[in-house]
Amino acid sequence: MADGLSIRARVPTRRKVPPQTRYGLYRDDLRQDFANACGYCGDDDLRVDRITFHIDHFAPRKIFPALECDYGNLVYACRFCNMAKSDHWVGSDASVPNDGTRGFVDPCCDQYEAHFRRDPSGRIVPVGELGAYIAKRLRFNLLRHELLWQARRARVLRDEVKVLIETMKARAVKGDAYIELLERYVSLTEAIDDYELRAAA
Numbered sequence: 001m002a003d004g005l006s007i008r009a010r011v012p013t014r015r016k017v018p019p020q021t022r023y024g025l026y027r028d029d030l031r032q033d034f035a036n037a038c039g040y041c042g043d044d045d046l047r048v049d050r051i052t053f054h055i056d057h058f059a060p061r062k063i064f065p066a067l068e069c070d071y072g073n074l075v076y077a078c079r080f081c082n083m084a085k086s087d088h089w090v091g092s093d094a095s096v097p098n099d100g101t102r103g104f105v106d107p108c109c110d111q112y113e114a115h116f117r118r119d120p121s122g123r124i125v126p127v128g129e130l131g132a133y134i135a136k137r138l139r140f141n142l143l144r145h146e147l148l149w150q151a152r153r154a155r156v157l158r159d160e161v162k163v164l165i166e167t168m169k170a171r172a173v174k175g176d177a178y179i180e181l182l183e184r185y186v187s188l189t190e191a192i193d194d195y196e197l198r199a200a201a
């Protein structure tokens with residue numbers, strides 16, 4: 001289960017979707033099933049990153065070409081995780097993704113969450129040997145993973161500030177300097193968000 005210090009905001013689930021002849025045609029379905037976020041690191045694609053999100057073949061298509069268009073083998077992934085993962089695979093069986101200490105875990109598998117935590121600053125911290133292997137291979141120590149997590153938290157906090165403003169308004173007299181300051185902060189940061197969202201659309 002995902003919680004406040006989970007690596008991702010939500011555990012992705014693959015629906016049953018109609019088969020396609022090219023894996024690129026699954027892009028919209030995948031994006032929906034992965035809640036607009038990288039299956040591996042949880043970074044979202046809602047801003048400028050959308051154009052550079054990739055479709056990862058969990059078991060690499062170079063080694064397992066029969067799985068190229070198998071929806072159950074596809075992962076919506078940021079380019080940082082996808083490129084770091086590349087064609088790496090432990091062993092020679094597509095249905096055995098790890099040996100307990102090396103290899104990968106399907107991001108749609110519930111156990112994925114158990115291999116990682118976030119520290120209070122948002123840094124991804126592996127739990128156990130297999131988690132450490134995946135974190136190193138996918139370069140989870142990149143600063144962007146920490147900063148994008150902080151940005152998501154900041155947006156949640158801003159929503160809390162908006163509720164606070166309404167509560168303060170109900171109690172305070174008009175022209176309260178604190179309320180005006182908070183309102184300026186909310187509208188400025190929302191303007192930045194709007195710009196980034198429009199740039200990515």
Ligand SMILES: [Zn+2]
Nearest residue numbers: 038041078081
């Ligand atoms: Zn990623």
